[in-house]
Amino acid sequence: MITVIEQAVQARLVATAPKVETVPVTLCYDRADPFAVRMAFPALATLEGVEVSWTFARELLMSGVRNPAGCGDVRVRPYDGDRTSIEFHAPEGVAIVLMTTAELQRFLERAAEIVIPGTEHLYLDLDHGLAELMRGPH
Template structure:
């Protein structure tokens, strides 16, 4: 049974310079963390020169493809009829990434097939999480 979905999409990293760089971004959804999605950026696209991942709410991405969403480190909003902007705010600055909305819809459809929206709580392993908390407190 499939428990993790990964999908590589082409994204445009909008820099402060006039150039816009296209890069592959990997979207990941893991049934064991049903409320979250992860977006991984390849090493050449990061300031540190290593792969960087951002994890944020699946609901944020679902909402952001149709209307502006997010107030914190990650913000998502439509950009025209066929693209979506994801903004990542960090102390080092802001990264603005443009993606095809159709790619995001495909990813979200696959995630919903794995864990239906509204039923995420059924996939949480509360006993395991509690055991981890207790282990760390000793």
């Protein structure tokens, strides 16, 4: 049974300058972390020149493709009929990417095949998590 999915998508990086670049982005969903999705940006798309990943709630992405969602570091909202805007807020500034809504929905459908939304709690390994907490720093 598949427990992890990755999906490559193209995103438009909206910079403060008037140019807009297309960058490859990888979306990842892992049943071991059932409430979260990860979005990885390649080094060429980051200020630091290294790959950067953002992890945020799957529910935020699910809600944001339909209606504006989020008020923290990650905000998702419909942009137009075909695209969704995802904003990443960091101390260095704000990055805005536009992604095709259909690709995001396809990713969410694939994730739902691994863990049905609303059943995430069934996949948490609470004993392992508690053991890690109790073990403390190494």
